[in-house]
Amino acid sequence: MRKGERTREAIVDQALDLATVRGLEALSIGTLATETGMSKSGLFAHFGSKEALQLAVLEVASARFAAQVIKPSRDEARGLRRLITLVENWMAWANSETLSGGCPFVAAQVEWDDREGPIRDYLVWAQQTWLGVLAAAAEKTVAQGDFRDDLDTRAFAHDIYAIALGYHNAQRLLRDPNGEKYARDAFRRLLKDAREGAPNAVASAQTH
Amino acid sequence: MRKGERTREAIVDQALDLATVRGLEALSIGTLATETGMSKSGLFAHFGSKEALQLAVLEVASARFAAQVIKPSRDEARGLRRLITLVENWMAWANSETLSGGCPFVAAQVEWDDREGPIRDYLVWAQQTWLGVLAAAAEKTVAQGDFRDDLDTRAFAHDIYAIALGYHNAQRLLRDPNGEKYARDAFRRLLKDAREGAPNAVASAQTH
């Protein structure tokens, strides 16, 4: 029972790598078997279906995202500080060298936005969860008086997500050297707008 | 020579429809043949390769984009008016019922951002062109004094694109009823920021 889990993990790791580059659907059991040095059937036995393999890939991607983006942000004080760290970590994640093909969720979300089933459901759930984390951080920032209190935090989270999508596109497709600058400027503007009229607006502006 | 062109167009039209839903790579000659009531080989003869078919699909998508988004904007006065119309038309395009699977470029861009070849090249060119159109409209708006003259119009175009990506995601994947509102608000903020300190800032604000 031990060996199986280890190889399964190794398979999924490699599968994630392959999926970020080629896409989650183009991920094939045959090439994955060759890449891992296993037989097709031996590899297949770990999952039972391609869909289960794809879900396993998304799950390990979620775990990595949580470990690299969300978890380290807990070192920062709740509120604005943590919110900024979340975005900072997110940008690093999208550019991570361990994800040779960019953020796996961005690719999968576009791939599955017109299909029904458990994969799509998982993607929606994952993104809603992530937007919830961002919105919660914004909520806390409002409570601390660093954002104005009529801020629509769901909209705010959506806007951050849009910035990240633009960043991903500029980096991955256009290879625009200004991509990072554009994203940072957009985020700064978003923060400024959220701060406008906040109780601590002046003090907050001083620390930045 | 006439009949061939007609059927070819019909094929590509149907192919575009299929590609927006399933993706440009998942577009298969077999299913496309069934869907059009043709034989696989008869259909194939029109293109000579799958890649040529995919390029043909992108070309017709470009033509439609030009016809539905860019061309009608020429009825509007150059500058801010036209810029707003461009974005307005773009949002309508992304939601167009003729594109049952959303904007074909968004899907293809994510699909090909990690692959080399003529398809990727075309996608980059198409997007650069579109960003150029947006930037040119912004440039004109600056020249007319409706935007501040230190505005980075390339960055501005990028930001609009990011908003559109967020809009597409909210509509297609999340099916968020607030998606449109979020996008419009973000665009309004972007305009406001570009207007800040512009020569005609007050007059411009009055017309909105």
Place this chain on the structure above:
DNA sequence: GACATAATCGAACGTTCGTACTATTTAACC
């Protein structure tokens, strides 16, 4: 209407796909 050519079809190619089954090897436990 005959002729040339364009358009389409039918059948088959070799691969790869996901999956199913049965062996065989390997690892875990007493």
Place this chain on the structure above:
DNA sequence: GGTTAAATAGTACGAACGTTCGATTATGTC
């Protein structure tokens, strides 16, 4: 170390993939 179960390999499957080729039908032209 032998036994049992887990893990992997082997083989095969039907279907779909893009592509080729030769035959056949439809079209446009004189």
